[in-house]
Amino acid sequence: MKRNIVVAAYVLEIEGDIEPKLRGPYKSPYTRDRAARRLREKDGEKENGIFALDLMNNGKIRVWAYSAGFLEGTYEVSDEDQTEEIDAPSEPLKSIDRPGARKDARNALRRFGA
DSSP: OOOOOEEEEEEEEEETTTEEEEEEEESSHHHHHHHHHHHHHHOTTOOSEEEEEEEETTSOEEEEEOOTTTTTSOOOOOGGGGGOBOOOOSSOOTTTOOOSHHHHHHHHHHHTTO
């Protein structure tokens, strides 16, 4: 049985519970959770929804809510706090490049030199 593995960890912040903003990817789910706690600390009035978003190795996306009180917990400030968010991967994630109409159209354009 294949195990689903997190390929990339993000924070999905819904500003004012209206405007979605994707933050990340982060080095690990642990650093993603630390970033989520910092976002909650900055949002004193708790107007924003903060969710964990995982991109799995099978191409699926898993979005889940933090349990009650998780974001209210304390976290140790570290020197890594400013560098937790990493750049986009140097090569595209293969799990996103799935077959379908969009991929077929893109491949057709490449074949014909467009």
